Amino acid sequence: MPATPRDPAVDAQFRLGRELAETAARGVLGGVFYVLGWLVVAYLGHLPRDRPLLALGLLLLFVGFTAGRVLLARRSAQAAGAERQLLNAWWALFLVTALVWGGITLWLLLDPSLAPTRMAAIICTIAYATAYAHTFAMRWRRAALGIALLFLPSVVLSWRLADLGGVAFALTVYLVYLLSALRASRNQYERQLSLELALRHQRDRYELQSRTDALTGLDNRREFTVNLERAFVQNTPLALLVIDIDHFKQINDRHGHAVGDAVLVALAERLRLHFDPPGARLARIGGEEFAVLLEGDGGNLALATAEQLCRRVAASPLAADVAGSTVTVSIGVGQRRRQRTPDEFFAAVDGALYRAKQQGRNRVCGLD
Numbered sequence: 354m355p356a357t358p359r360d361p362a363v364d365a366q367f368r369l370g371r372e373l374a375e376t377a378a379r380g381v382l383g384g385v386f387y388v389l390g391w392l393v394v395a396y397l398g399h400l401p402r403d404r405p406l407l408a409l410g411l412l413l414l415f416v417g418f419t420a421g422r423v424l425l426a427r428r429s430a431q432a433a434g435a436e437r438q439l440l441n442a443w444w445a446l447f448l449v450t451a452l453v454w455g456g457i458t459l460w461l462l463l464d465p466s467l468a469p470t471r472m473a474a475i476i477c478t479i480a481y482a483t484a485y486a487h488t489f490a491m492r493w494r495r496a497a498l499g500i501a502l503l504f505l506p507s508v509v510l511s512w513r514l515a516d517l518g519g520v521a522f523a524l525t526v527y528l529v530y531l532l533s534a535l536r537a538s539r540n541q542y543e544r545q546l547s548l549e550l551a552l553r554h555q556r557d558r559y560e561l562q563s564r565t566d567a568l569t570g571l572d573n574r575r576e577f578t579v580n581l582e583r584a585f586v587q588n589t590p591l592a593l594l595v596i597d598i599d600h601f602k603q604i605n606d607r608h609g610h611a612v613g614d615a616v617l618v619a620l621a622e623r624l625r626l627h628f629d630p631p632g633a634r635l636a637r638i639g640g641e642e643f644a645v646l647l648e649g650d651g652g653n654l655a656l657a658t659a660e661q662l663c664r665r666v667a668a669s670p671l672a673a674d675v676a677g678s679t680v681t682v683s684i685g686v687g688q689r690r691r692q693r694t695p696d697e698f699f700a701a702v703d704g705a706l707y708r709a710k711q712q713g714r715n716r717v718c719g720l721d
């Protein structure tokens with residue numbers, strides 16, 4: 354059974370897509386909280402009355418940031434191929450918002466006339482920084498920068514303002530807590546993502562196994578049926594070979610089951626060399642029975658290709674252990690013409706294989 358290839362590029366793309374989806378889901382509402390925070394802070398500081406233009410200008414700025422988030426969320430939903438640029442745009446918006454809010458708190462703390470609104474501003478700052486630590490740990494360095502932009506002005510200035518001494522201590526302790534919470538969230542995010550990737554790999558592996566023949570690695574009968582039905586629906590030129598090893602029971606009886614298996618594996622390898630996947634779909638559809646679906650131009654050459662294969666198998670031993678005895682195959686082959694269903698087509702080609710067996714084996718029979 355072939356192993357499922359683990360493609361690091363596919364994993365990286367999955368991580369990026371997942372990160373963008375989570376950033377968009379968590380980020381889209383955040384802008385509204387800055388608008389609300391600013392409304393409260395401006396109201397408590399009597400800014401609409403004392404400095405209406407500034408109050409309105411900052412309100413419009415936060416509304417603009419929120420609109421930017423909504424636009425980015427829309428684009429993120431159809432991001433195929435532009436995930437990295439969109440993530441950078443999200444973070445630019447987050448960090449600019451944090452910078453503006455940090456600047457506002459700096460101003461509020463420095464201006465004694467705005468003392469009544471300081472606590473509201475600090476509480477909003479704590480809330481915004483907490484959101485960074487718990488919901489944006491996917492990029493911990495950027496989140497730490499966001500926390501610093503929001504929080505440092507409050508921490509630094511509260512240490513310098515005599516009336517905020519107690520708050521300064523609490524803010525400093527909280528900042529340390531936030532940074533450790535950010536680290537913990539980051540580890541949890543990574544663990545969850547790794548688990549999800551492992552589950553995806555497991556799902557892909559089971560999915561591949563359900564389509565593949567365990568011994569030869571070719572498609573199994575179920576996959577063959579799916580491909581035959583699909584090719585039928587697409588209505589492109591289509592040919593089918595059904596190949597059966599002659600007297601396979603004798604090979605098992607004479608040389609043992611393990612050698613029989615080796616012959617099956619060797620024939621599968623011969624088929625891979627003889628045909629040209631993916632133009633041909635190769636399957637093991639029964640014990641010692643194989644099928645080849647040829648789509649497109651290859652279908653026109655089916656009879657000649659089948660005869661060549663038949664000759665080549667008879668000419669050289671399929672596996673070292675049966676070198677003394679000749680292994681041959683019988684092949685039924687046909688192009689899709691009047692058959693109305695995949696079952697009808699398969700039955701017709703299988704009938705051709707039956708005739709090849711009846712006529713003495715080691716030969717190719719086409720449709721009547």
Ligand SMILES: Nc1nc2c(ncn2[C@@H]2O[C@H](COP(=O)(O)OP(=O)(O)OP(=O)(O)O)[C@@H](O)[C@H]2O)c(=O)[nH]1
Nearest residue numbers: 597598599600601602603605610611613614640641
């Ligand atoms: N080694 C091995 N043998 C298998 C496997 N699957 C089926 N067989 C054997 O394949 C043999 C098929 O025998 P038959 O159906 O009588 O066909 P045959 O001997 O090839 O005779 P003709 O098809 O008439 O030429 C049986 O002995 C099965 O046990 C397998 O996976 N490995």
